[in-house]
Amino acid sequence: MNSVSEIQEAVQGAKSVRVRGGGSKPALSQRDCQVDAQCLDLSALKGVIDYQPEEYTFTARAGTPVAEMTALLAEKGQYLPFDPPLAERGATLGGTVAAGLSGPGRYRYGGIRDFLIGIRFVDGKGQEVRGGGAVVKNAAGFDFPKLFVGSLGRLGILTELTFKVFPQPSAYATVAAEFDGLSDLLGALDAVTRSAIDLHAVDFAPEEQGWTLWVRIGGLLTVLQERAQALRTVVSAGTGQMRSLSLYQDQEEEEGLWQTVRSMRWLTEGTGLVRIPLTPQRIPAVEEALSGSQTATRRYSVGGNLLWLGWPDVTAQAGVEQDSSRDLHGLLQELGLQGIQLIGRARREGANRDEGDARDHEGPLLGRPLQNAFLRRIAAALDPEGKFEPW
Amino acid sequence: MNVHPLIETLSRLYDADRLLTRPAQLMAYESDALTAFQQRAAAVVIPQNREEVIETIRLCHGYNVPFVARGSGTSLSGGSLPIADGIVIALNRLDRILRLDAAERIAVVEPGVINLKVSEAAKPYGLYYAPDPSSQSICTIGGNVAFNSGGAHCLKYGMTSNHVLGMTVALPDGEVVELGGESLEGIGPDLPGFFVGSEGLFGVALEITLRLLPIPQTYRTVLAAYDSLHAAGDAVTAVVASGLLPGAIEIMDALAIKAAEVGAKAGYPTAPALLIVELEGEESAVEAEFSQLMQLIEETAPVEVRMAQTADERARIWKGRKAAFSAVGRLAPDYIVQDGVVPRSRLGDALAEIDRLSASYGIDVANVFHAGDGNLHPLILFDGREEGALERAEELAGEVLELCVELGGSITGEHGVGMEKRAFLPKMYGPLEMQAMEDVRRSVDSKSLANRGKMLPAGEAESLTHVGPHPLEKAGVIFRE
Numbered sequence: 035m036n037s038v039s040e041i042q043e044a045v046q047g048a049k050s051v052r053v054r055g056g057g058s059k060p061a062l063s064q065r066d067c068q069v070d071a072q073c074l075d076l077s078a079l080k081g082v083i084d085y086q087p088e089e090y091t092f093t094a095r096a097g098t099p100v101a102e103m104t105a106l107l108a109e110k111g112q113y114l115p116f117d118p119p120l121a122e123r124g125a126t127l128g129g130t131v132a133a134g135l136s137g138p139g140r141y142r143y144g145g146i147r148d149f150l151i152g153i154r155f156v157d158g159k160g161q162e163v164r165g166g167g168a169v170v171k172n173a174a175g176f177d178f179p180k181l182f183v184g185s186l187g188r189l190g191i192l193t194e195l196t197f198k199v200f201p202q203p204s205a206y207a208t209v210a211a212e213f214d215g216l217s218d219l220l221g222a223l224d225a226v227t228r229s230a231i232d233l234h235a236v237d238f239a240p241e242e243q244g245w246t247l248w249v250r251i252g253g254l255l256t257v258l259q260e261r262a263q264a265l266r267t268v269v270s271a272g273t274g275q276m277r278s279l280s281l282y283q284d285q286e287e288e289e290g291l292w293q294t295v296r297s298m299r300w301l302t303e304g305t306g307l308v309r310i311p312l313t314p315q316r317i318p319a320v321e322e323a324l325s326g327s328q329t330a331t332r333r334y335s336v337g338g339n340l341l342w343l344g345w346p347d348v349t350a351q352a353g354v355e356q357d358s359s360r361d362l363h364g365l366l367q368e369l370g371l372q373g374i375q376l377i378g379r380a381r382r383e384g385a386n387r388d389e390g391d392a393r394d395h396e397g398p399l400l401g402r403p404l405q406n407a408f409l410r411r412i413a414a415a416l417d418p419e420g421k422f423e424p425w
Numbered sequence: 426m427n428v429h430p431l432i433e434t435l436s437r438l439y440d441a442d443r444l445l446t447r448p449a450q451l452m453a454y455e456s457d458a459l460t461a462f463q464q465r466a467a468a469v470v471i472p473q474n475r476e477e478v479i480e481t482i483r484l485c486h487g488y489n490v491p492f493v494a495r496g497s498g499t500s501l502s503g504g505s506l507p508i509a510d511g512i513v514i515a516l517n518r519l520d521r522i523l524r525l526d527a528a529e530r531i532a533v534v535e536p537g538v539i540n541l542k543v544s545e546a547a548k549p550y551g552l553y554y555a556p557d558p559s560s561q562s563i564c565t566i567g568g569n570v571a572f573n574s575g576g577a578h579c580l581k582y583g584m585t586s587n588h589v590l591g592m593t594v595a596l597p598d599g600e601v602v603e604l605g606g607e608s609l610e611g612i613g614p615d616l617p618g619f620f621v622g623s624e625g626l627f628g629v630a631l632e633i634t635l636r637l638l639p640i641p642q643t644y645r646t647v648l649a650a651y652d653s654l655h656a657a658g659d660a661v662t663a664v665v666a667s668g669l670l671p672g673a674i675e676i677m678d679a680l681a682i683k684a685a686e687v688g689a690k691a692g693y694p695t696a697p698a699l700l701i702v703e704l705e706g707e708e709s710a711v712e713a714e715f716s717q718l719m720q721l722i723e724e725t726a727p728v729e730v731r732m733a734q735t736a737d738e739r740a741r742i743w744k745g746r747k748a749a750f751s752a753v754g755r756l757a758p759d760y761i762v763q764d765g766v767v768p769r770s771r772l773g774d775a776l777a778e779i780d781r782l783s784a785s786y787g788i789d790v791a792n793v794f795h796a797g798d799g800n801l802h803p804l805i806l807f808d809g810r811e812e813g814a815l816e817r818a819e820e821l822a823g824e825v826l827e828l829c830v831e832l833g834g835s836i837t838g839e840h841g842v843g844m845e846k847r848a849f850l851p852k853m854y855g856p857l858e859m860q861a862m863e864d865v866r867r868s869v870d871s872k873s874l875a876n877r878g879k880m881l882p883a884g885e886a887e888s889l890t891h892v893g894p895h896p897l898e899k900a901g902v903i904f905r906e
Contacts, residue, residue, distance in 0.1 A: 088666060088770050111668060136610065147615045148587045163861045164854065169766045171798040172835040173573045173622055174842055174853055175880070176862050177586065180618025189614060201668035224528055228551060230642040232706050254717070257709040264707070311610035313529050339609040372612045404613045406602040408594065408627070408869065412619070415868035416861070425613070 036078050038154075038162055038193050045191065046160035048072040051421050053187040055097055055126035059133055061306065061375040061398045062186065071423075076128060079193065084168075087112060091151070091168060093196040096128025103127060113202040115143040117235070120376075122297035128192040133376065134184025135309070137296045138235035138250070138335050143200060147183045152196030155182060155189075158417030162193060170198045181412065186398075188422045189413055203252030206234065207262040208282040208291055211247045211269050216321055218275035219245040220338075223314060225272030227337050231265055236337040237295060244277060248291060259283070295333065298342065298377075302331050305344040306378015308362065308400065310371055314338030323365050347379045359400065366401025373400040397423075428467040428510050431488035435470060435512075438480060445469040454513050457498040457505040458560075461761070461815065462844050466493070466507035471515045475535075475593075475631040481514055482629065483599030491877040494629045496537060496565030499558075501762055502843025504572055504624055508877055514629065516567050522546050523632065530637045531590065531607055536567025536630050540574075543635060552637040555582045558839070559747045570630050573622030575839030577673045577746070580797040581705075582638065584839065586621035593632040594620060597870035607634055624841050625876030627869050641705035644672070645715040646739045649727040650696035654678055654792070657698035658773045660725040661796045664702060665769060667721055669714055672705040674797030678776075680756065681749045681791040681804070688752020691745025694729045700796070701742060749793050750804060757789065757806035759815070763822050764840040765829035769799040778828050779803055786821045800838035801829070827852060842880040850880065 035041050045051050050071035054063035057077075076097040085092040087110040094103060100121035107113050117137030118130045125135075131153075136145035143149075152166035155178070165178025182192060213219040219238055226249055227236060235250040249269060251261055262281055270276060282288040294300055301307055312320065317338055324330055331344035346358050359375060366373050375398040405425055413425050435444055445451060446468045455463040467490075472478045485492045491511040498505050507513050519535035522543065526532075527550035532543050540561040543554040557576035558564055564574070570592070575584040582588070591605030605617035620627055651657040657676050664674060677685065677699045685691045693699060702718060704711050722730060733739040753760050767775045776792065779801075783790040791804040803825055807818040826836045826849045836842070836849045851859050863881055867873065 086768075086770070088662070089768050090665070091768075134611070134613075134615070140609070143581070144583060144587055145610065147618050148583055157861065161857050161861075163857050165858070165861075167835050167853070169768055169799055169834045169838075171575065171579065171584070171766050171795070171800050171838040173575070173584070173837045173839050174835050174846075175850060175858070176865060177573070177619055177622050178861075180586065180615040180621075183615045183618065184612060185614045201670060204668070227530070228527065228639060230551065230639050230707060232710070253710050254713045257713045260709045261707060264709075309610075309612070311606070311608040311612060313608050315529060336609055374612050399612070406604070406616075407596060407600050408602045408604060408616055408620075409614060411596075411868045412614075412865055415864040 035074050035076055038079070038156065041074060041156050041191055041193065042160045042162060044072060044074055045156055045158065045421060048421065051191070052423065053132075053191050055129035056099060056124035058120040058123040058125040059129060059376040061378050062133060063129075074191065076191070077126065080126070082106065083194065090199050091170065091196060092199065093152070093168065093194060094127055095194055096126065096192045098127050100125045100127055100130055107199055108202070111202050112199045114149060114197060115200045116140045116145050116149055117292070117296055118146070119296050120298060127195050131183055131192060131195060132185055132187050136336070138237050138292060141236050141336050142232065142234040147180050149197050149199070150179045150183060150195060151198050153179045153182055153192055154194035156191040156193060158190065158419055158421045163190070166196065168196050186423070188425050189416050190422070203234070205255040205258050205285060206250055206252040206288050207258050208248055208250045208288050209262060209265050209269055209279065210282065211279045212241070212277040213245045213247065214275050214277060216245055216318065219247050220314060220317065222247055222269050222272035222276070223338060226265070226268050229268045231261070231268060235292065237333060237335045238338070239333040250292065295335065300331065300333060301344045301377070305331065305346050306359070307376045308343040308345050308373045309376055310341040310343055310366065310373040311339065312341055312371055316369070316371070319369060320371070323369055343373070345378065363400040370402055372402045372404065374398050375400060428490050431484060431490045431512070432468050434484055434488070435468065435481065438477065439470055443471040443473070445471070454495070454498070454507055454515070457500040457503060459501055459503040459506070459843065459845055462503045462506050464507045464509055466513045467510045469513040469515055471518055473518050475519065478514060478516070478519070478629060478631060479595050479599050479601060481512070482595050482597065485512055485874055486598040486872065489872060489874070491874045493876050494567065494571070494625055496568035497539070497563045499560040499564040500568065500572060500843055501764065501840040502572070502837065502845040504841050504843035504876070504879055505568065506844050511877070516565065516629070525550070527552060529607060532635045532637055534566050534633050534635060536565060536570070536633065538566050540564050540566060540569060547637050548640070551640055553640045554588065554635055555638050556585045556588055559750070566633055566635070567630055570621050570633055571623065571625045572841040573839070575800070577675060577795060580674060580795070581670055581672050586618050588636045589617050589621050589633060590636050591617055591634040592620065592630045594628050594630050596628040597872070597875035601631070605634070609636070622841070624843065624880045626866050626880060628875055643708045643711050644703055644705045644739055645711050646701065646703045646733040646742055647718065647722065648693070648731045648733070648742055649700045649722050650694040650729040651698040651700065652696065652728050654698045654776050655773055656725065657700045658776065658796070660700050660722060660727070661772065662770070663721050663725055664718065665797065667717065669704070669718055671702050671797065673701065673703040674795070675701040675746055676792070676794055676796040677746065677749060678792040680789060681753070681793045684752035684756055684791060685745035685749040687755045689745045689748035691741055693745055694731070696728055701746060746793070750802070753791050753804045753806065757808060759807050759809040761805040761807070761818050761822050763801065763803045763805065763825050764837050765801050765826055765834060766838040767799045767801065767829050767832045767834040771832045771834070772796060772799060775801060775828060775832060779825060782821055782824055786817060788818060788821055790821070795838070798838070799834065823849070844879060847880065847882050851882070
């Protein structure tokens, strides 16, 4: 697809339409494009339409790679504070919005939902519709930009996006603390997230032995050392069981820590990636549930509000290949959580798919079902003939 | 539309003191803070719990009677104006903070909870609720949600929608749905985000989960006076370009300064323009940023600079700013508050044009605005006793909105479309957009019962009459922003 009018024609002419961008989330895009539907590749619909650094806003076509945009912003000392993930793997702006993805920096100023201020989309009738606007504050009309965050191409096809951006802090520092156990870590987490220290990112993960907590601050270099010391004190005060504490101030090394997170480089080769929103209080139950399953690499982000879970595609049980995302689906249902598979094989392609499985038990969505009457009614208005995958 | 069978049924649900039908009782609900509009409802119900709200909505749907949910009635766009022959659902008694979880930094509240009460309840835990509309001591969270309310401090942390994580909602036919949850992150379309700011058209929020933030360690506030609005505007550009991220950047012009002096005795310097910049955060960071800010401000050649040295001085600066609107009432018998947004770099152009319009209409306009995000609040002064004065003030207000659209901005930054700006929404959006909004609305509310006639053009036009400022505003209890 090279133009919006091509997309409009395709939507008007097809019975069923799926979208893909950079292909960095194959569990969403590949699966969609394998079903009996016309698949529209939006990776050619790219480029910046308008970037005014003094306005702290830009407008770009949906297929624009995130990496190209962040490089352009960096030239002016600006950035997308929600740290869009998977840029290194070719993620596009449109795909990032449709999948509703924010990275670790989301902790400080908000997620992708808080920075997307305007959109254009092609609806199920093939019309290009505008939502939101180009100014950072706008309360006029329904907030279509927010509706399309996480919409997975099922309400319309995003063609153009307007974001607000922020000035990038001039320097960062990260405190990394190691703990023997999760409960020690959660004690420190509570202390640090309730403190008055302005935290840019708060992540943690199990290591070979024990757990590590990473806390990032940013701002003027002149006072960063002093602030990092204050942060160390808060982290240390939260628990008596801390094994070690280190401070990363070398800018390249420090940035490397977080680049690994954004690009999901920590993910083991051959495992899928599942995104699971939760709250810190749910984590002990999640850990207990996971301990009974196969070993899963994982990382908790956004102060314990998000779990990135590496999950093997297939497991052999008693010599029979099992579609393991099915196990995870059941596990999340038991926990009352929702997840979405981004990388790996989505459940429909599983080795032993139950024919009688309900719709909501298929595809990249795992755990507690999502549908509700509000969403159904919205979808019926924007896509009356059901050309996009139904919600 | 015969509303009597519905009222008859409601009388079985509500005691007489919670089902108001007498004209004297209904009068108090005829207007909100946009007093130019008034309309009498057929009845006002005062539910005490969510079940009563849901049942009332179901009944309205069944009897085909439109309804308006209302909190404290502080809407500046006529958002809570009653519908003729419709029902008003007054939510003020659903005012419980159901849960305040300091560890998760959330508060779960009913819609009638007053904005400021959330921060007061969170204070012992070192937390607060960030959105701070000027009416925060009286406005309710339900109304904030419906209109995506802002405030002086949205520059850094955003408006209401940036602070709502989840909610339980009664759709316009009474079906109850859960949107979002307690996590900062979610899966699927951002439905809480879509509901916030829908101006009551998608139904009534029954329970709202709010995000709380740690109270900033410290604030540093500076007030700088300039010999022209243009110079103050240039200072804003310099501050924004520096990469500093203040919590608030505000500008007031000479007329607004005069009003604030008369109204709140803020002790402001007399000058053509005042700039207020506030930094917030950790002590050491704010100190360092503040010296950078002061250097920047010195370079913009202010005629006078004052720094708030104490919490009292800070409070006084803000009191003057927040009271400026109501205080304008002392300069003229009546005024209209406009709320438009322009790209930040076009602020100078916008102000020059407003000046020109003011001169050509021969109508005084005071300017108070959230300069950091380009949100203008021109106050158009008039005397309602003069024949045609209101209409001419409205006409000028309309030209300001068209100017905002022309400059690539918005017709509302935080007050919403409501009744007031229905005619202007189609100037900002094309027919396709208006149709898409109408389609979604019809699909969510097949009978267009929920807050019918607001935001989207529909039904009969309401009467525009002049009634002067809101009594609470005259008393200085509520402020327009």
